[in-house]
Amino acid sequence: MNSILNIDDLHLEVRRDHIANPVLSGVDLSIKIGEIHGLVGNSGAGKSMLAKAILGILPAATRISSGVINFDGKDITRLDSKQRRHLASRHIAMIPQDPMTSLNPVRRVGKQVCDVLQLHMGMDRGKAQQETQRLLDNVQIREPKTVMRMYPFELSGGMRQRVLIAIAFSCKPELIIADEPTTALDVTVQRQILQLIKQLQMNSATALLFISHDLGVVAKICDRVSIMQSGRIVECQTAESLFDEPQHAYTQSLLETTSKYYRFDRGTNTHSETPAEHQDHA
Amino acid sequence: MNEFARRFGSFSSGHLRVWLGGSIVLLLITAAVFAPWIAPHDPLEQDLISGLLPPFWSSDYDSTYLLGTDSLGRDLLSRLIYGARIALIVAIVAATLAAVLGTVLGLLAGYFGGLFDTTISRMVDIWMSFPPVLLSIVLVAVIGTGLHSVIIAIVVIDWTRFCRVVRAEVLVQREQDYITSAVTIGLGRWTILWREILPNVVPLLITLLTLEMGIAIIVEAILSFVGLSVSSDQATWGGLIQEGRQYVHQAWWVMTLPVLCIIASVLAFNALGDGLRSMLDPVMRR
């Protein structure tokens, strides 16, 4: 078996006023080692809940009623919250949706990267600082030493997302969950960030679950795509065949709204390099 | 939540507090109004050989003085009852005047806005940044001691509480549909202010007024404690505390009794105010 994450018949419900409302009803999903797996669906389909279930940060009123989340051979739904937190934090990372609110505003950027390294990689401060510099350099931040001493408010949205990507890749996790990582960014920056994520992923063995409502974006970087509708995965295909022969009616309707713009794009842009975004903090 | 719990909940939060607070306040009013008939002694009558007598629970208790006497042999119960008079006069007069002043300014600022509003709001901000106790002492230093000074000091300091809240409420009310329709049918500004907006602020005002009475009682006690209220031979709770403080090791009850009176009446006004708020406020009632 060469998949890092195997979700089998996962049911999730939210309790509100003593009534259990299903959020996920029988999700099956498997992510292979080192692949970029797209997860597409309308808002409310349950994508974010699925991500939270994997990360172990479900809201208090939410409960896994049945099913298995198998990560690296272990069913993480059976671990108690402490073990689960430990496993998930070390081996699963996240690239958040909104870079503007995802960095602590009163702590220096470098410190926020160092923290993770010191916690998970057992580095001392000096070593963590060196590694931070290298990581920031990797996400194409110019003058990483200067940026390390800055506060988040001194950086643009794109720059902050680069920092967050650096944090996500810092501990060489087996799986990264990217929850709409470009939605909050300018269109021009979006493309650079996508390329950066793709490039970093290719240079590591990390698998990536790429959540999006935008088939076009998914088409650009994903190997395989799962389509989600009302708490179920309705279709799972390689990106190629999904676009060529969508099986499910819902996928077809999704494609009809987006394909006009993106089918031409596909394959041509993915690897062409555009210069890194301007570092407008300077 | 089931019906019973909801009813009980609203009862315990609103009605119970109104009943508890209200009955203590009523007791206070009765004591103040009928002081000459209730008080067993003249509060100023001295009996120097029976100074610092203990209250009824002590073995040395003298049956003519139910709650004992102060250092000059004056009957404590009578002094407490007459003290309630001054406390209540200050509470009612000062709180009402502060409410009137604050409400008028708040209504005008909120409804007319502009430069007037800016000036008033700025004044309220500056006013509220002064420590109230220090301000009241300085004010009394300026206008001299006496009952009227205490009242003036409270009004001058605490009108801001009403002004700020009323202004905010008017700003909310002004945007409501019923005001727009009142304007469309051609009602004048003053008519709208008086007939449409003011009635909506009244529930809030009643609550604030009740709370302010509790505050006024404390301020009066503070000023009479430091000797800046009415003349010292008149019976006030603060004056009694000041006297009891000197003999606290020999006769602790002289200070304890007025402190308890103050705490009880302040808590009563607070309970009444909070209870009224949850009963009168349509949002919280839900």
Added chain:
Amino acid sequence: MAPRFILRRLLLILPTLFGVSIIVFVLLRVIPGDPIVMMIPPGATQADIDNLRQLYGLDKSILDQYLIWFGAVLDGDFGISISLRQDVVGLIVSRLPATLELALSAMVLAVVLGITMAIIGTYWQNRWPEAVIDGISGFNQAIPDFLWGLIFILMLGVLWPILPISGRIDPRTGMEFTTQFYLAESLLRGEFSILADLVRHMLLPMVALALPLTAVITRTLKASLFETMTQDYIMLSEIKGFSRWRILIVEALRNALIPTVALSGVQFNFLVGGTVLIERIFSYPGIGNMAIGAVIDRDLPLIQGLIITFAIIFIFTNLLIDLSYRLLNPRVANE
């Protein structure tokens, strides 16, 4: 930190004090009541009264009085106290340290207690510790420092007499101080038994002063921490695997303190104002206690000196608040 900011604020003190002095001077003189009447011995002649009036400059116009007073103030001379017949500056300087030690300790206590309670309430959100803390701070807020002081005297001074309720130090200790900062001096000289006695005397007034501010800090900070704990960067820290304590103290606290400082800053001034009453209640020999005496005696030179002193304390308190705000918030720190 921005030294220019501090300098600018310090320069602002002068015009502020100038304004305060004018207002106070004029207010205290337009009102009825003759301070001279207080000081005349029985049987004094009109000539004696006129002499006294002349001595204190009270026979001149308000403007002239002000100019004379202000000219003297520039020389560091605030006049002679009418009731105590001593140099105003000397009086204030001898009493001010007691008040500063009391007020500062109360502030530190309030901040430490308030932050601790807010953190505990947030950590055990929706469980019994939070309910307990809400109860305590609700009670705290309902009772003013005046009543707290009286309650403490009755409970811990009389009913269960474990602490002294008057004064600053037991006169029997017989320690010779070189400064008026008894607390700091005994600490620096290593006189720990004296220090213990000072602390025992200060404890009740300090707690009474601190409690209302504690309540305000607890409530604002707890609300602010709740809000902060729902932020994205906190969720991300949870995903990264940091413990809840670490997240609360390292990540959330500083963010939550920023609005708390802005909202509760004015309450620090209220605490300073509270010393007037608390010192009176506990017969504590500070400038607050002296201020009430001065007001009762209509001792104009002393009142003026004291109000200016309080104004300076308020200005420094505000400066302290502003500085800590800038220290906490990187966005304004470097402006």
